[in-house]
Amino acid sequence: MPELAIDRLSKSFDGKMVLKDVTFHIEPDEFVSILGPSGSGKSTLFHLIGGISQPDEGEISLDGERINGKKGSISYMPQSPALFPWRTILQNVLLGAEIAGKKDLPAAVAMLEKAGLKEYESAYPHQLSGGMQQRAAFIRSLLSPQPLICLDEPFSALDEFTRSEMQQWLLSIWMEHRRSILFITHNIEEALFLSDRIIILSDKPANVKAEFDIPFPRPRDESIVLTEEFLTYKKAVYNELKADSGA
Amino acid sequence: MRRIFLKGWRPVSVLILLFVVWEISSRIFDIPVWLLPPPSQVWVEIFASWPNYSSHLASTVRLSVAGFLIGCSTGLAVAVCLHLVPKLRETLYPLMILSQNIPIIVLAPLLVIWFGFGLAPKLIIITLVCFFPVTIAALDGFRQTGSDMMHYMKMAGATTQQIFWKLEWPHAMPSVFSGLKIAATYSVMGAVISEWLGAKEGIGVYMTLASSSFRTTQVFVAIFLIMVLSLLFFGAIVFLEKRMIRWKETGEEERNA
């Protein structure tokens, strides 16, 4: 049974259709990326899955249970780290678990240590660099009890170096603590490097246009982005995306 | 300490200059003391009449602290209620602004008619001047939480209560403290005004007695006391703020220095 199943989801704002019959699914422990042009409705899709807005039509189910409009069923990481400035890093990463009423202090401490944030445990977010803040935000989602993590362009605000560092870090952490991940990005390379599967959304209204299975073996090394196979995939995805905006 | 000195030398030197000009001109022009006493004489009077005003001072301090505490708790409570019940907010917010347009000088005698000369009308006056800045500041703080943080809380399934205590309340703290600072200085003014209405003790009483008998020097002593009290109250709130809000970026301060 798939972890998350989205079935013919539609959503309009003020008569303007943003999502139209979006259908896809995520298997347990699968890493799926969603690629789509800016403004195509990716964040809207997350808001629907997260239950803070209701779809006009369609079904969202998690582990076979319908979660339309039900909050608290996924773990979410917004585009900005959105760490709470008055909480220390340790208190911040515990927030998701705290809301669900399942705080596990030793696990949080261990996780921070693994992420190289041990010495920042009692620091406040503004004392951390952008990359470190993103790491803390991701650990916060990992420590939340929900089985599916949704990340909305988590690395788009980072510079190129930090970004590729963060991608590798994310993969290494994820290999150890497997979860289902739904990852939104603008960046084709990022999607190829990270995902098991890529879903491409069309523009206005958004619809699933194509799906690519990405077969690179794990653990993945940075060097694969230079291989012939990677470039072939990149071209194929690029063409698929471009065909849309050209139309 | 050094920072205080670096930041403070400008206003302090202006004050000193003012006193010097005042002192010199009151000597040159031979201004009578009952009209405008020179600062040196006020300074002497401050020490000389300490036994006369110490009990007045204590009474004003008690009154303003009590009024401040009541006013600020009322202000916070009102803000929380209005924030959590949007309908209430829509209804009462305009009325609250109207309440600030009633001149205290007009309201005060009415309060005496209704509540007598006791403590009640005085506390009501101080509460009236204190609660408003706190309520407005807190309401703004509650509302202006970042949308990303709010999305996070909602997605995580946080209840209204959790959103309030974990996000809105801490987020409003810096803004609440700005309100508290304003309220702190207002509370002293409010206390003095309420004492004018009729009280046995207090700086307000001391001031009225002094001015009605043309002891102008003592009026200036009273003004000095009011200013020092306001500054002390303000300083106490700033101190509390520094203790309680450690998470704020310090970058801004460094840039200003």
Ligand SMILES: Nc1ncnc2c1ncn2[C@@H]1O[C@H](COP(=O)(O)OP(=O)(O)OP(=O)(O)O)[C@@H](O)[C@H]1O
């Ligand atoms: N609450 C709303 N009310 C009205 N229109 C909305 C609302 N939320 C989103 N939209 C519209 O829906 C469309 C998709 O928005 P969305 O934020 O989902 O795009 P996106 O794919 O996440 O874009 P980006 O990649 O830039 O983040 C936009 O045209 C936007 O104007």
Ligand SMILES: [Mg+2]
């Ligand atoms: Mg978006």
